[in-house]
Amino acid sequence: EDQVTQSPEALRLQEGESSSLNCSYTVSGLRGLFWYRQDPGKGPEFLFTLYSAGEEKEKERLKATLTKKESFLHITAPKPEDSATYLCAVTGANSKLTFGKGITLSVRP
Amino acid sequence: DGGITQSPKYLFRKEGQNVTLSCEQNLNHDAMYWYRQDPGQGLRLIYYSQIVNDFQKGDIAEGYSVSREKKESFPLTVTSAQKNPTAFYLCASSTRQGEAFFGQGTRLTVV
Numbered sequence: 001e002d003q004v005t006q007s008p009e010a011l012r013l014q015e016g017e018s019s020s021l022n023c024s025y026t027v028s029g030l031r032g033l034f035w036y037r038q039d040p041g042k043g044p045e046f047l048f049t050l051y052s053a054g055e056e057k058e059k060e061r062l063k064a065t066l067t068k069k070e071s072f073l074h075i076t077a078p079k080p081e082d083s084a085t086y087l088c089a090v091t092g093a094n095s096k097l098t099f100g101k102g103i104t105l106s107v108r109p
Numbered sequence: 110d111g112g113i114t115q116s117p118k119y120l121f122r123k124e125g126q127n128v129t130l131s132c133e134q135n136l137n138h139d140a141m142y143w144y145r146q147d148p149g150q151g152l153r154l155i156y157y158s159q160i161v162n163d164f165q166k167g168d169i170a171e172g173y174s175v176s177r178e179k180k181e182s183f184p185l186t187v188t189s190a191q192k193n194p195t196a197f198y199l200c201a202s203s204t205r206q207g208e209a210f211f212g213q214g215t216r217l218t219v220v
Contacts, residue, residue, distance in 0.1 A: 006151075032207040043113075043199055043211030044152075051206075087151065091207035095159055096167070097142060101151035 002027045002092050004100035012106045013078055021073040021086055021103045029093030033071050035064050036087040038102065044087055047073075078107045112136065115200050115212035121220050122187070122194065130185045130215045132200035141183040142209065145169060146197045155198075158183055187217065195219050 005024045013019055025033065032051050036044035048057040050066035057064045061082065063074040073086055083106050089099040116131045134141065140159050144152040154167030158177040172191025177183055183202075187194045197216050203209040 034208065036211075041197075041214070041216075043201075043213050046208060046210060049206065049208050089152075089209070095140065095207070096154065096157060096165075097201075097203065097207065097209055098154070099144070099152040101149075
């Protein structure tokens with residue numbers, strides 16, 4: 001059974017304080033690993049797709065990396081508007097999209 | 110504009126009633142999904158469909174039913190057999206590469 005574990009559950013940062021969010025996964029036949037951002041009361045917003053170990057993607061202050069067992073979402077010099085829940089998901093050979101529980105990020109001004 | 114449309118945004122159900130949540134997409138995606146989200150929880154998969162007229166149970170399918178008669182539409186029925194239906198329901202469709210795009214959700218409350 002595919003599994004996704006995200007840590008920590010919650011993270012509080014000062015504006016400008018860089019950090020990383022972790023996503024560990026087990027999946028049969030990884031087809032893709034995905035990162036999403038979710039604001040309260042809204043649907044998740046797609047951020048990145050990573051397909052193979054060693055791949056990296058960047059968007060503004062966010063950078064996602066992938067190894068064979070985990071992915072990291074690095075946040076450089078975060079701003080208060082980066083506060084949200086960040087979700088990690090994987091798709092395996094069965095095409096089922098499995099999510100972790102998410103990491104709630106709060107960035108204080 | 111292309112996207113996923115869920116309706117209604119808020120839905121109230123009396124105990125013992127069946128209700129149907131609508132999900133429509135115009136992204137020409139083959140795969141569609143229904144998830145349930147409870148406070149402080151991640152997304153749990155209810156049902157998913159990879160092609161028209163075919164669908165599979167997810168991790169928490171009991172008390173729910175779906176149909177996929179058209180590529181664009183994937184309605185979810187919450188039946189009276191679902192004992193704890195109050196939750197936030199999210200519909201998604203995905204590309205062949207697995208990138209999923211979500212609707213804005215339906216918040217269902219049992220009254």
